[in-house]
Amino acid sequence: MLQRTWQQLQKANLSGSTVVSTSKSQIDMIHNQIGTSVPLVIEPCRRDTYPAIALSSLYLYSVESVTEDEIVVVMPVDAYVEDEFFQYVRTLEEILQDSEADLALIGINPTFPSEKYGYIVPSEFNKPEQNKKYQAVRCFKEKPTYGQAKQLISEGGLWNSGVFAFKLDYILNHLKERALALSYADLLQTYSHLPARSFDYEIVENTKRIVVVTYNGEWKDLGTWNTLTEEMDASIIGKGIMSSDCKNIHIINELDIPVSVLGLSDLIVAVSPDGILVSDKQESPRVKEIANQFENRPMYEERRWGWYRVLDFTKSNETQEVLTRRIGVTAGKNLSYHKHDHRSEVWTIINGKGLFVLDGEILEIQEGNVLHIPAGALHGLKAITDLEFIEVQAGTELIEEDIVRIFMKWEDIEAFVKNSK
Numbered sequence: 424m425l426q427r428t429w430q431q432l433q434k435a436n437l438s439g440s441t442v443v444s445t446s447k448s449q450i451d452m453i454h455n456q457i458g459t460s461v462p463l464v465i466e467p468c469r470r471d472t473y474p475a476i477a478l479s480s481l482y483l484y485s486v487e488s489v490t491e492d493e494i495v496v497v498m499p500v501d502a503y504v505e506d507e508f509f510q511y512v513r514t515l516e517e518i519l520q521d522s523e524a525d526l527a528l529i530g531i532n533p534t535f536p537s538e539k540y541g542y543i544v545p546s547e548f549n550k551p552e553q554n555k556k557y558q559a560v561r562c563f564k565e566k567p568t569y570g571q572a573k574q575l576i577s578e579g580g581l582w583n584s585g586v587f588a589f590k591l592d593y594i595l596n597h598l599k600e601r602a603l604a605l606s607y608a609d610l611l612q613t614y615s616h617l618p619a620r621s622f623d624y625e626i627v628e629n630t631k632r633i634v635v636v637t638y639n640g641e642w643k644d645l646g647t648w649n650t651l652t653e654e655m656d657a658s659i660i661g662k663g664i665m666s667s668d669c670k671n672i673h674i675i676n677e678l679d680i681p682v683s684v685l686g687l688s689d690l691i692v693a694v695s696p697d698g699i700l701v702s703d704k705q706e707s708p709r710v711k712e713i714a715n716q717f718e719n720r721p722m723y724e725e726r727r728w729g730w731y732r733v734l735d736f737t738k739s740n741e742t743q744e745v746l747t748r749r750i751g752v753t754a755g756k757n758l759s760y761h762k763h764d765h766r767s768e769v770w771t772i773i774n775g776k777g778l779f780v781l782d783g784e785i786l787e788i789q790e791g792n793v794l795h796i797p798a799g800a801l802h803g804l805k806a807i808t809d810l811e812f813i814e815v816q817a818g819t820e821l822i823e824e825d826i827v828r829i830f831m832k833w834e835d836i837e838a839f840v841k842n843s844k
Contacts, residue, residue, distance in 0.1 A: 428500040429457045435509035444479045452725040467614050473625040474617040478610055480594040485607035491592035498586045503643040511638050515588035518557045524632040527588040530581025531642045536572035541565040541583035541623050543635050560633035565623045648691040648707035696722030696732050728756040746816040757805035757833040765825045766818025770794040775810030783843050805833045
C-alpha cells in the first residue's frame with residue numbers, strides 16, 4: 424500500500440513535498456520499498472495518530488523550517504483509490520484558504536452502514552455552498568454503532584477518508600494550549616507521555632470550523648483482511664488447497680508447508696512466520712483485540728538489503744541461546760561491516776554468489792561455503808547475485824542491539840580493507 428500510494432503521489436507531483444511518519448521497526452522496510460531518499464519522521468514508541476501528526480508537524484516546523492501559515496495535508500497509506508483522488512487532495516489548499524476553516528476533509532459517499540469508519544455530516548444535505556466545491560460540516564462522529572451509522576447516512580453523512588488539511592499553526596496552537604513541547608527534539612523526548620488518542624477524537628471532534636469535499640470515485644480502506652481480500656487477484660497465495668465446496672475463502676500462506684481448507688465458507692486463513700490467523704471475514708477487524716497479546720520476537724522482517732526469516736530459537740540452559748535464520752540479500756546490496764560482542768555465527772551459503780569480508784580479508788563465496796564468525800570479529804557481505812544463507816547464532820544474549828556497525832557502504836568497506844594492508 425505504501426508503494427502504491429507513493430507512486431500515485433509521484434504521478435500527482437506531490438512526492439517532493441511529502442514526509443512519511445512511521446515507527447522504528449519499519450524503517451528498513453520503507454527504505455527497501457520506496458528508497459532511502461524519502462524523509463522519515465520516526466516515532467520513538469507506538470502511540471496513535473494524534474501524537475504522530477503532532478510529531479510530524481513539529482518536524483516540518485522545527486527541522487524543515489516550514490512557515491506557520493503553510494497548509495499541511497495528512498493522509499493514510501491503506502486507502503485503495505484511483506489516481507483522480509490525489510487531484511482532490513491538491514484542491515484542499517485552495518478550499519481551506521477560501522473557506523477560512525480550521526480543517527478541510529475529504530468525504531466518501533457511503534455504500535452501506537459501517538461501524539468501522541468515522542462519519543462527516545454536512546450542514547446541508549447535498550447543498551454545497553453556492554458556487555463552492557465544499558460543504559460546511561455540522562458534526563463528526565467517530566465509529567458509530569450500526570444504528571447510528573444508518574441514521575447518519577440518512578442525514579447525508581459521508582465516510583471519513585482519513586485525509587485532513589490544516590494550517591500548520593492550527594496544530595502548533597493546539598500544542599501550546601496543552602503546554603506540550605513546541606520543538607521536534609523536545610517532543611521526541613516526551614513522546615511517550617502524549618495521550619494515545621486518534622487525531623479524530625483529539626482534534627476533529629473538537630473543531631468547530633470544518634469543511635468537506637465529497638469524492639465520488641472508488642475508495643476502499645484496506646485496513647482489514649475482509650476489504651484487502653476483495654482486491655486480491657487470487658484466492659490462494661502461497662501453498663494452499665481448498666475443496667470445491669468452499670465459498671469466499673482466501674488463503675495467504677508465507678510458509679513452505681501447505682495449508683488445506685475443507686467445506687468452509689467466508690474465512691480468511693493467514694499464515695506467516697509470526698503466527699496463524701483463522702477468522703470469519705466479517706469479524707477480521709477484531710484481530711486488534713489479540714494482536715498485542717503476543718510478545719514473540721519478529722519472525723520475518725524486510726531490511727534495506729533484503730529479508731530474513733527466523734527458523735528456530737532455543738535456549739539450552741540459563742545462559743546459552745541459539746537462533747537460526749534464513750537470510751536473503753538482494754543482488755548488489757550488502758550487509759554492513761560490523762561485529763557482535765555476545766554471539767558467534769556460522770553462515771552456510773545455500774544459493775547465489777557474493778563477497779565476504781572477515782577482519783579485513785575479502786573472500787569470494789558461493790553455494791556450499793560455510794563461514795565461521797567468532798564473537799567480536801568484524802564481518803560483512805555483498806551479494807553479487809541474489810544470495811541466501813542459513814545463519815546460526817550462538818551466545819549469551821541474542822538481541823538486535825548487540826551490533827556495532829563500522830561502515831554501511833561496501834565502497835567504504837573495500838577502501839578500508841585496501842588501506843589496512
